[in-house]
Amino acid sequence: MEKILMINYQKCTGCRLCELVCTVMHDGVSNPSRSRIKVMKWESEGLYIPMACQQCDDAPCMNVCPVKAISRDEDIGFVTVDYDLCIGCRSCVAVCPFGAMNYNVIDKKVFKCDLCGGDPQCVRFCEEKAVDYVDASRVSMFKKKDAAKRLSVAQKETMCLQVAV
Amino acid sequence: MALDRKIAYIDLTTGEIETKPIPLELRKKFLGGRGLDAYLLYNNTKKGCDPLGPGNTLMVSGGILSATCASATARTHIMAKSPLTGLLGSANMGGFFAPELAWAGFHHLVIKGKAEKPVYIWIHNGEIEIRDAGDLWGKTTTETQWAIREELGDEDIKSAVIGPAGENLVAFANVMTGIKNAAGRTGMGCVMGSKNLKAIAARGTMDVKIAHPVEALEYNKRFIDQIVSAKVNQTQGALGTPFIWGATNSWGGIRCRNFQYNQLENADDIEPEAIDDVCNETMGPHHMTGCFGCQVHCRAQYKIPSGPYAGKYDEGPEYTSQGAFCGEPECRSMETLLTGNHLVDQFGMDNLETGSIISWAMELYELGILTSKDTDGLDLKFGNDEALLEMVKRICYRKGWLGDTLADGGIPASEKIGKHSFDYMIQVKGMNNLHSDERATPALALNIATASRGSDHLRSRPAIDLYHLPEEVLRKIYSNPVPYDGPLSSEHTSYEGKPWQVFWQENCYMAVDCLGICKYHTTFLGATLPNFEDWPKVLYYNTGIEMTPREIWDVALRCNIMERLFNLREGLSREDLKKGDMLNHRYFDEPCRRGARDVIGLKIDRKKFKKMIDEFYEHHGWDENGVPTPETLKRLGLDKEPSHLL
Numbered sequence: 001m002e003k004i005l006m007i008n009y010q011k012c013t014g015c016r017l018c019e020l021v022c023t024v025m026h027d028g029v030s031n032p033s034r035s036r037i038k039v040m041k042w043e044s045e046g047l048y049i050p051m052a053c054q055q056c057d058d059a060p061c062m063n064v065c066p067v068k069a070i071s072r073d074e075d076i077g078f079v080t081v082d083y084d085l086c087i088g089c090r091s092c093v094a095v096c097p098f099g100a101m102n103y104n105v106i107d108k109k110v111f112k113c114d115l116c117g118g119d120p121q122c123v124r125f126c127e128e129k130a131v132d133y134v135d136a137s138r139v140s141m142f143k144k145k146d147a148a149k150r151l152s153v154a155q156k157e158t159m160c161l162q163v164a165v
Numbered sequence: 166m167a168l169d170r171k172i173a174y175i176d177l178t179t180g181e182i183e184t185k186p187i188p189l190e191l192r193k194k195f196l197g198g199r200g201l202d203a204y205l206l207y208n209n210t211k212k213g214c215d216p217l218g219p220g221n222t223l224m225v226s227g228g229i230l231s232a233t234c235a236s237a238t239a240r241t242h243i244m245a246k247s248p249l250t251g252l253l254g255s256a257n258m259g260g261f262f263a264p265e266l267a268w269a270g271f272h273h274l275v276i277k278g279k280a281e282k283p284v285y286i287w288i289h290n291g292e293i294e295i296r297d298a299g300d301l302w303g304k305t306t307t308e309t310q311w312a313i314r315e316e317l318g319d320e321d322i323k324s325a326v327i328g329p330a331g332e333n334l335v336a337f338a339n340v341m342t343g344i345k346n347a348a349g350r351t352g353m354g355c356v357m358g359s360k361n362l363k364a365i366a367a368r369g370t371m372d373v374k375i376a377h378p379v380e381a382l383e384y385n386k387r388f389i390d391q392i393v394s395a396k397v398n399q400t401q402g403a404l405g406t407p408f409i410w411g412a413t414n415s416w417g418g419i420r421c422r423n424f425q426y427n428q429l430e431n432a433d434d435i436e437p438e439a440i441d442d443v444c445n446e447t448m449g450p451h452h453m454t455g456c457f458g459c460q461v462h463c464r465a466q467y468k469i470p471s472g473p474y475a476g477k478y479d480e481g482p483e484y485t486s487q488g489a490f491c492g493e494p495e496c497r498s499m500e501t502l503l504t505g506n507h508l509v510d511q512f513g514m515d516n517l518e519t520g521s522i523i524s525w526a527m528e529l530y531e532l533g534i535l536t537s538k539d540t541d542g543l544d545l546k547f548g549n550d551e552a553l554l555e556m557v558k559r560i561c562y563r564k565g566w567l568g569d570t571l572a573d574g575g576i577p578a579s580e581k582i583g584k585h586s587f588d589y590m591i592q593v594k595g596m597n598n599l600h601s602d603e604r605a606t607p608a609l610a611l612n613i614a615t616a617s618r619g620s621d622h623l624r625s626r627p628a629i630d631l632y633h634l635p636e637e638v639l640r641k642i643y644s645n646p647v648p649y650d651g652p653l654s655s656e657h658t659s660y661e662g663k664p665w666q667v668f669w670q671e672n673c674y675m676a677v678d679c680l681g682i683c684k685y686h687t688t689f690l691g692a693t694l695p696n697f698e699d700w701p702k703v704l705y706y707n708t709g710i711e712m713t714p715r716e717i718w719d720v721a722l723r724c725n726i727m728e729r730l731f732n733l734r735e736g737l738s739r740e741d742l743k744k745g746d747m748l749n750h751r752y753f754d755e756p757c758r759r760g761a762r763d764v765i766g767l768k769i770d771r772k773k774f775k776k777m778i779d780e781f782y783e784h785h786g787w788d789e790n791g792v793p794t795p796e797t798l799k800r801l802g803l804d805k806e807p808s809h810l811l
Binding site: 010016045127 | 233261264268307320343344370371375381386389450451454458460462466478
């Protein structure tokens with residue numbers, strides 16, 4: 001069954017451990033500028049949002065690649081770059097609507113999330129589960145449940161208010 | 166490699182910048198962070214130098230594990246001669262600065278001289294530039310950070326900055342990064358201000374190679390599991406440090422009305438749960454945030470719900486803000502607590518020292534030593550929230566006679582005020598104490614009396630002493646990595662074996678400060694957290710350096726001695742109330758008046774206290790005056806200091 005990265009930005013504490021373990025896992029170094037996942041921050045408001053590749057079905061990066069270096073791994077469901085074919089034109093970086101295709105100035109290569117081959121380290125290390133790895137079909141169920149809980153709390157509060165009045 | 170990170174010498178007078186590798190020999194002797202800073206301070210300052218003169222040297226560093234794959238190694242350490250105490254100045258903060266400095270190529274900065282006009286230092290991928298900070302001068306701590314990002318066009322820049330308090334040479338000004346991460350003790354921000362240095366900005370995209378990445382990653386996972394499984398860290402992660410203040414207040418271990426009481430009664434409105442309610446209401450259910458790579462996430466996010474600063478975003482408040490704006494001045498308003506916390510964060514001023522010094526002034530006002538003439542008409546009585554917050558502003562901007570006087574720090578202020586005012590100041594070595602009361606806990610009293618940077622809990626406090634752990638558990642912790650078969654007591658009111666516990670904790674905290682790890686990740690608040698036995702692997706997998714637990718212990722011993730040597734050179738003497746390992750007379754003369762039944766009536770026994778100090782020195786290998794013996798120096802390879810190798 002296809003699994004995807006599910007990001008619940010409300011849970012993110014902004015610690016960026018995901019960025020660290022991503023680069024240690026892939027490159028054997030600590031260097032967040034190489035990370036495939038990146039926490040976007042609005043520090044003056046205390047807002048943190050991790051951003052990573054959505055592994056789109058109809059992926060713009062895949063469509064735009066002039067040498068067909070980008071393809072989809074059907075087993076795990078991630079979009080992958082074949083570096084033997086890649087010519088480094090960065091068209092994929094330009095078209096990605098999420099900024100999830102990156103370009104590394106040190107190695108002069110584009111790079112993106114490969115879900116660590118099915119065991120994403122960002123998920124493994126995130127205690128908060130701000131980044132989670134779940135069945136694609138379950139995502140909306142989790143969201144429904146969260147929303148339902150909020151509604152139920154709101155309803156109880158309204159009832160309490162009515163009783164108090 | 167972490168070991169490739171360099172040291173930079175920056176002379177603000179001449180503008181000269183020199184970078185060097187850090188010799189492996191010194192790494193093995195001092196590791197990095199606070200320990201190597203202590204070596205650098207001793208070697209790069211002259212005896213009796215003016216803390217606010219160009220001859221004082223400011224060290225800024227990350228630990229040796231900074232920016233490696235080791236959890237919670239975000240600590241930045243700052244060291245110089247302290248303008249507050251005239252002795253060792255040393256402060257430590259979390260956030261994201263130290264790792265960014267490492268990705269920019271550096272682990273240590275040594276900043277000398279004094280710039281002619283306001284400047285900031287810009288460090289980017291191995292390059293260092295001194296830039297004009299004319300437009301930044303006068304800005305608050307966060308305004309400064311955002312303005313630097315704007316000016317250099319990079320949102321990922323991390324800066325260590327001063328606010329108006331540092332510019333105005335308030336003796337207890339902080340260096341800060343982020344919203345509230347503060348290197349907040351001993352006035353390191355004041356030293357930056359004296360050098361006309363507004364900020365140090367860093368941005369790096371250079372690899373830090375991990376020596377054994379697969380093992381480092383796996384070991385880090387194990388480490389994190391150990392850390393997050395500790396109950397104390399789960400509570401920290403939900404409520405932050407206010408939970409400690411709440412718990413301590415319940416048995417009578419906090420300071421109230423300066424030092425008159427050891428408990429704030431009727432504190433429901435500012436208890437940790439009440440703070441959590443405000444955070445929930447203003448920031449939602451997930452309102453905890455963390456430093457780089459840390460899974461404890463002990464900082465709460467909030468917006469001030471009411472009053473003149475309503476809607477302002479900040480983080481905290483910590484134990485120290487509850488002490489400063491509630492317990493000490495006997496105020497019980499959430500608005501005052503959150504506003505006071507916001508003001509000190511924005512001004513860049515130590516909340517701990519600020520709260521202590523204002524409540525001291527409040528007691529003097531109550532006693533008639535200070536009058537309304539001295540306060541320019543301000544009714545500086547306990548419980549006056551408005552006067553408290555007004556005083557915070559007056560100190561930061563040195564407004565009025567009292568604001569200006571208190572901004573000089575405790576001892577100079579007491580000398581200016583006279584009339585036995587010094588007798589009421591709860592300080593050691595010129596630095597005010599945490600808002601905790603140690604009269605019922607001899608181990609904690611010994612800790613603050615002997616702490617190298619003045620009265621402070623983060624140098625050697627055996628906090629687990631309060632948990633009444635069985636003796637065999639204590640023995641398991643405290644007889645590693647060096648054997649100890651002397652007495653140990655589970656009773657927190659006992660004097661037995663406490664010197665060894667304080668000695669052990671002092672080495673433990675020094676070790677984490679050299680490694681760059683946060684204290685919530687070691688034997689501080691949780692008895693099960695990693696210490697000496699666990700660090701060799703973290704060090705080896707990440708840096709390739711092989712060391713035994715005993716060798717790391719020796720590094721800590723050595724670094725503590727470097728700090729001791731500096732303090733001795735600057736005039737520390739054992740029983741000197743202003744410069745020694747001595748407590749205010751109130752610890753010995755005035756018993757606790759509130760709290761748990763076994764706390765009421767307790768005070769520190771002078772004779773037993775003296776014996777504890779003797780034992781503590783003995784454990785260290787120091788003589789009865791607290792001077793390291795020649796044999797101790799020789800054994801640790803410190804007999805030729807200053808050796809000027811860096």
